[in-house]
Amino acid sequence: MKPSNLQKEKDTFFKSNFMYNPKFEYAKSPLPSASAQNSHASNRFLQVAIGIIQNTLQKYKNYEHYEKATGGNLLSTKQIHQQARKYMEAEGCQGEIAVNLTEDVVSQASMGTVKRQPTMTINVSMAREQWLQGTLRHEIGTHYFRTVNNSKQPWNNSNGRIKYRLKPxxxxxxxxxxxxxxxxxxxxxxxxxxLLYYTIYQASLMSFSELFEHLKIFIKDPEARWYYCVRAKRGLTDTSQPGCCTKDQVYLEGVLHILRHRHTIDFKLLMAMGKVSYVDINRLKKIAVIGNPRIPQFLKDRNRYMMRLEKIMQVNKLTDASLRTLVD
Structure with a gap:
């Protein structure tokens, strides 16, 4: 859903002193769910999102310091290829996945298929030294491995998902x-x-230029604000109207659901069963094909894994009591 005229509209927006509302064009028509002018963004976890953002800015003084401190320096294309190759060698999937480096994407990275070849696309403008390993675990260690495991399951197509009543x-x-x-x-x-969750909710109420100005309360850097606004407004054509693409709210929502139920989720089984929701694990495990699944290295030591989940809870000042009030 990247606008085909993104750079042109960005130039116009910046020259207007951030007053212009971009008019985005697309090579392909956006999905109706993405282009609806008043998409229904959720505010269910809005206060949690604000608390996490404020906690971060209190630690790092501002967003720019946070990004530099936690991300580090940008990597060269050679360094990106080296890290990706080492990661795939360690995970035993070298030669299976092509790596495409580009600046022509909105997100940090994505996993897909190009001419039947599994392909990881990495945005070189956002590939930082302390973030890239996490990006590889996100795209390959999670999405790719769950896709491979899913291909062995009786629910590996839409008919199978319907037959076995799988949740999304x-x-x-x-x-x-x-x-x-x-x-x-x-x-x-x-x-x-x-920030993505918060920005998308505000985008449902504001124009692009209003949203850009509003985000100044958290982000001073215009380039960073532009990124979050584009993520929230992609799929729309006339950004002078309230509206948003709600897709990116799923990240925070998913994290909170998993942390809420972390003590009862069998994470290795969740990986092995493929593209299933954690709520379906117990119901489907007797019919799942589990033989020799692809499990990433970082998940093989359960105790270490669970300790790191606790670290995420602590760093973001989340408690079991607060999660119980938010998530069933």
């Missing part, structure tokens, strides 16, 4: 991937997914 893979899928992107970071702060 999200928010479990993106929540799990987000946790894995942070799990071994020295400071596993949920600020970026909290």
């Amino acid at each position: 893979a999200n928010p479990t899928e993106e929540g799990l991937a987000t946790i894995h992107s942070l799990i071994f970071h020295p400071d596993p702060d949920l600020c970026r997914v909290a």
Whole structure:
């Protein structure tokens, strides 16, 4: 859903002293769910998101210091390829996945298929030294491995999902991937997914220029604010109207669901069963094909894994009591 005229509209927006509302165009028509002018953004976890953002900014003084301190320096294309190759060698999937480096995407990275070849696309403008390992765990260690495991299951197509009454893979899928992107970071702060959640809700109430001005309360850097506004307004054409793409709210929602139920989730089984929700694990495990699943290295030591989940709870000042009031 990246606008085909993004750079042109960005230039116009910046030259207007941030008063212009971009008019986005697309090579393909956006899905109706993405282009609806008044998409229904959720405010269910809005206060949690604000608390996480404020906690981060209190620690790092401002968003720019946070990004520099937790992300580090940008990596060269050679360094990105080296880290990706080492990661795939360690996970035993070298040669299976192509790596495409580009600046022509809105997100940090994505996992997909190009000419039947599993392909990880990495945004080189956002590949930082302390974030890339997390990005690899997110895209390969979670999305790719769950896709491979899913291909062995009786629910590996839409008919199978209907037959076995599977819940949607999200928010479990993106929540799990987000946790894995942070799990071994020295400071596993949920600020970026909290900002996405918050920005999308505000986008449902504001124009692009109003949203850009509003985000100044958290983010001073215009380039960073532009990124969050584009993520929230992508899929729309006339951004002078309230409206948003709600897709990115799923990251924080998924994280909170998984942390709420972390003591009862069998995480290895959740990976092995493929694209399933954590709520379906017990119901489906007797019919799942579990032989020789792809399990990432970071998940093989359960005690260490669970300790890191506790670290995420502590760093983001989340408690079991507060999660019980938010998540069933």
